[in-house]
Amino acid sequence: MASQEIALIDERQPGTSFVERLHGLVITVDHKKLGLMYVGTALGFLLVAGLMALAIRMQLAVPNNTLLEPDVFNRFFTMHGTAMVFLVGMPIIAGLGNYLVPLMIGTRDMAFPRLNAFGYWMFLFGGLLLYFSYLGAPGLAGHGSAPDVGWFAYAPLTGRAFSRGHGTDYWILSLLLTSVGSTVSAINVLATVFALRCRGMTLMRMPLFVWLMVVTNFMILLALPALSASQVMLLIDRYLGGHFFDTQAGGSAVIWQHFFWIFGHPEVYILIIPAFACVSEIVPVFSRKPIFGYPVMVGATVMIGLISVSVWAHHMFSVGMTSVGNTFFAISTFLVAVPTGIKIFNWLGTMYGGKIRLELPMIFCLGFLFQFLIAGLTGVMLAVVPFNWQLTDSYFVVAHFHYTLVGGFLSGMFAGFYYWYPKTSGRLLDRRLGFWHFWLFFIGFHLTFDTMHFPGLLGMPRRVYTYDAGRGWETLNFITSLGALIQAAGVLCLVVNILRSWKKGKVAGNDPWDAWTLEWATTSPPPDYNFETLPVVRSRRPLWDLKHPEDPDWKYD
Amino acid sequence: MINDATLPLHVEATEWKLPSSRKVAVICLILTETGLFSIFVAAYLFYLGKSLTGPFPRDVLELPVLSTICLLSSSVTVMLAERAFNRDRVGRFKLWWLVTIALAAFFLGATALEWRRLIYQKGLTISTNLFGTTYYSLVGLHASHVVVGLCLLSLVFVFSLGGYVTRMHRERIEMISWYWHFVDAVWVVVFIVVYVIGR
Ligand SMILES: [Cu+2]
Numbered sequence: 114m115a116s117q118e119i120a121l122i123d124e125r126q127p128g129t130s131f132v133e134r135l136h137g138l139v140i141t142v143d144h145k146k147l148g149l150m151y152v153g154t155a156l157g158f159l160l161v162a163g164l165m166a167l168a169i170r171m172q173l174a175v176p177n178n179t180l181l182e183p184d185v186f187n188r189f190f191t192m193h194g195t196a197m198v199f200l201v202g203m204p205i206i207a208g209l210g211n212y213l214v215p216l217m218i219g220t221r222d223m224a225f226p227r228l229n230a231f232g233y234w235m236f237l238f239g240g241l242l243l244y245f246s247y248l249g250a251p252g253l254a255g256h257g258s259a260p261d262v263g264w265f266a267y268a269p270l271t272g273r274a275f276s277r278g279h280g281t282d283y284w285i286l287s288l289l290l291t292s293v294g295s296t297v298s299a300i301n302v303l304a305t306v307f308a309l310r311c312r313g314m315t316l317m318r319m320p321l322f323v324w325l326m327v328v329t330n331f332m333i334l335l336a337l338p339a340l341s342a343s344q345v346m347l348l349i350d351r352y353l354g355g356h357f358f359d360t361q362a363g364g365s366a367v368i369w370q371h372f373f374w375i376f377g378h379p380e381v382y383i384l385i386i387p388a389f390a391c392v393s394e395i396v397p398v399f400s401r402k403p404i405f406g407y408p409v410m411v412g413a414t415v416m417i418g419l420i421s422v423s424v425w426a427h428h429m430f431s432v433g434m435t436s437v438g439n440t441f442f443a444i445s446t447f448l449v450a451v452p453t454g455i456k457i458f459n460w461l462g463t464m465y466g467g468k469i470r471l472e473l474p475m476i477f478c479l480g481f482l483f484q485f486l487i488a489g490l491t492g493v494m495l496a497v498v499p500f501n502w503q504l505t506d507s508y509f510v511v512a513h514f515h516y517t518l519v520g521g522f523l524s525g526m527f528a529g530f531y532y533w534y535p536k537t538s539g540r541l542l543d544r545r546l547g548f549w550h551f552w553l554f555f556i557g558f559h560l561t562f563d564t565m566h567f568p569g570l571l572g573m574p575r576r577v578y579t580y581d582a583g584r585g586w587e588t589l590n591f592i593t594s595l596g597a598l599i600q601a602a603g604v605l606c607l608v609v610n611i612l613r614s615w616k617k618g619k620v621a622g623n624d625p626w627d628a629w630t631l632e633w634a635t636t637s638p639p640p641d642y643n644f645e646t647l648p649v650v651r652s653r654r655p656l657w658d659l660k661h662p663e664d665p666d667w668k669y670d
Numbered sequence: 671m672i673n674d675a676t677l678p679l680h681v682e683a684t685e686w687k688l689p690s691s692r693k694v695a696v697i698c699l700i701l702t703e704t705g706l707f708s709i710f711v712a713a714y715l716f717y718l719g720k721s722l723t724g725p726f727p728r729d730v731l732e733l734p735v736l737s738t739i740c741l742l743s744s745s746v747t748v749m750l751a752e753r754a755f756n757r758d759r760v761g762r763f764k765l766w767w768l769v770t771i772a773l774a775a776f777f778l779g780a781t782a783l784e785w786r787r788l789i790y791q792k793g794l795t796i797s798t799n800l801f802g803t804t805y806y807s808l809v810g811l812h813a814s815h816v817v818v819g820l821c822l823l824s825l826v827f828v829f830s831l832g833g834y835v836t837r838m839h840r841e842r843i844e845m846i847s848w849y850w851h852f853v854d855a856v857w858v859v860v861f862i863v864v865y866v867i868g869r
Binding site: 224225296299300301303304305307308309310312313331334335336337338339341342343345346349350353354355356357362363364365368372375 | 686688689690691692694695698699701702703705706708709710713716717720721722723796797799800803804807
């Protein structure tokens, strides 16, 4: 009896001292802890990479500014882009998938818990290695620092002759490590979904979140090897004297672009589909209606996944492909807009006639819908080849993809944070601070990125470290930078909110949103084993069935 | 309040069967490996005939017929080993498993000799020209997978000598053989691309 009591106490407070708690995190293979570690670490990297963006915007706020030296500026935009994609985007989706997928499909852990821990540590050390480049990249030779070749690292800029020191090597090696992490995490999620669903959870009864995670993780498996392969080729070029991207010996710099974007375009969808996943869970719950057109949503996502692997060269219209090539990639890009439009239509259809509750998760979803729609429209504009020729590598493009990734991806993730935070901590995020976060971020976002389209239209190229006065770019750039500061204030609200509410927030209970998926059936936070007895489901909304035994969903299946 | 104790909502009488997580994982691994090889194969095909200086493939490459036969037949022997294992014929399993290892080792040895000939007699290294770069990286990538396979095979063999490989490990044995079939299938592609089309 006594020993049992001790065990119970241990479970609730796994060590009181900092070292003991740290040790607990290092040795854990629990999907929930790892999920939170993924998201927490990603938020840390978000702050660092966000500060870099802020520095970039301060440099560009006024013409002829000297805040950042040109070479420092190059490193900043490279590190900002690389970190945001690989150290923020990818781990957040890995974290969400880790935490939520086993709960949603009613199982106790991932299929391979140790592999799961391995994936996290690969990501963490890959990320640290990338930042270590500031110290390590000069090496013995003394020149070189953090990578400064841009996040897509075009050849021949990355060749030995043009990229001295080890900056590019750190870029390659750290991303290879995080790619291994992402790959094993993707394999793990897929194995979990296909092999560990609870009784009655057929594929077409899975929450849409799980479906979209399946599609995203399949895309990771198909797209990431393209990046890894081309990075290995680049290493061979740099260290073994290979000629893959060496135009002097018959190699091709353009092939790097092809290989990179074969990865790079699907990557955009790898990031945005998890945002769709959050929205697809939140919108129905806060409209008090089941999702409109579930099978169509699944089909549209699979379609997006399939089409998005054949559109990569729309990043390369100005490279000089044949007109057949240009036409093909323009048309396939237009085609992606169709399933994407279907999804937007279905979310609106879910809200239509619903009893909408304007809680924080829902508000962020509304922001997401609005911003993602605009991002999609500028995306279609950029798929028009002549328009693209005019605006490629301009701030219009920068504004477009930040619209998808900040206005789309990040807003979707914020919605998810507000929605699932009570599950992970047992406490609600503070509502007032949350609204401050939303409005600051919303206003800052639109100040920055709506405005940013215009210097692009006026001809301002991306990646310039400064510009002369008198071109009509000054006011626009100033407003853009101002918006960045306001966004930063918004993110600060979120961080404070997350930290403060962990211990002091309002107690949430198991099911604060009156939701329908299985993660809300267990306690908040869930116990180590998730469910005492594994659930059995008969419809897509098991908790609805439980709460409304007189009118369960499965009667209509 | 809802708690998990109330959750077995309805007991369904129907069977509930799901695929094994190990199998799903190995299929996923093979999928992503396929992606990796595709890029290297695409690079090889794209750079065919683009070398500015010699030696060129038609001057130096010889068809590795014997080692190809060995590698492909190792797919058959691993299958025979697996079959013997499933029928609890341990001795026969060990024999076929060892034959598989020997065939794989022979393949690697043949590759090593071929590389030696190319490097020392023909003067082709990874940095000589584009052909060397693409050839060594594609064939080397495949060979590294053979090495991994060989390690897995040897590990199982060593354990089986100690009698540690039991019925419990049936699925693991099957997974290793899946991986091995994949490595062989990749070789068919590499063979066609490098030695048939590329020459
Ligand atoms: Cu794209």
